[in-house]
Amino acid sequence: MKKLFLVIGIALIGSTAMYAQQTDIDITPNNSWLKAGLTVGVPVGDASDFSSFSAGVDLRGQYLFNPNFAIGVASGYSHYFGKDGSDDFGLVPVAGFARYYxxxxxxxxxxxxxxxxxxxxxxxxxxxYVNPQIGYHNRDWNIYAFYQNTFAENDIDLQNVGVGVTYNIRFK
Structure with a gap:
């Protein structure tokens, strides 16, 4: 099942990239920008056995195809604070994303x-790594709730529920 999600995701990102190469794309401050922000969350599932709180940074590059649909790349870092003698650990996502406004x-x-x-x-x-989100946005800010899940090796699901906020940094 995990491999199926990965194959579907790669196919979607690949087909979007091919579409972008076949069309004349004009990068402007109105359709492309960086998003930088912070997240906080509460680990659930397997992760709650080892951590009680997470905090992180969210970094994204976004291209808006039309007023409603955007794609981009996402990364950042989520730090999980250890509990009950467990060590702190972290998660660095390397992902593509899609949003509908x-x-x-x-x-x-x-x-x-x-x-x-x-x-x-x-x-x-x-x-x-899968991270669905629902939120509110305006020209400069995004405020959202998320459910982050990493289907890690050795049958460990690293799950986190939280909120995030990002600021849009426009290209000039």
């Missing part, structure tokens, strides 16, 4: 799909 200001839905690299974890390098 219902209106120029208002509700959006989106998801990230890629690979989550684990740090400071023995015998586990990471796995399939």
């Amino acid at each position: 219902f209106t120029p200001n208002g509700l959006f839905l989106g998801t990230d799909l890629g690979y989550g690299l684990l740090t400071n974890v023995d015998n586990n390098e990471g796995g399939l």
Whole structure:
């Protein structure tokens, strides 16, 4: 099942990249920007056995195809604070993302799909990374709720529920 999600994600990102190469794309401050922000969350599932809180940074590059649909690349870092003698550990996602904006200001839905690299974890390098989001946006800010899941090696699902905020840094 994990491999199926990965194949579907790669196919979607690949087909979008091919479409972008076949069309005349004009990068402007109105359709492309960087997003930088912070996240906080509460680990659930397997992760809650080892951590009670997470905090991180969210970095994205976005291209808006039309007023409603955007794609991009996503990364960042989520730091999981250890509990009950467990060591802290982290997650670095390397992902593509898609978002649907219902209106120029208002509700959006989106998801990230890629690979989550684990740090400071023995015998586990990471796995399939999925991060669906729902939120509010305007020209400068995005505020969202997310459910982050990394289907890591050795049957470990690293799950996190939280909120994030990003600021749009326009290209000039």
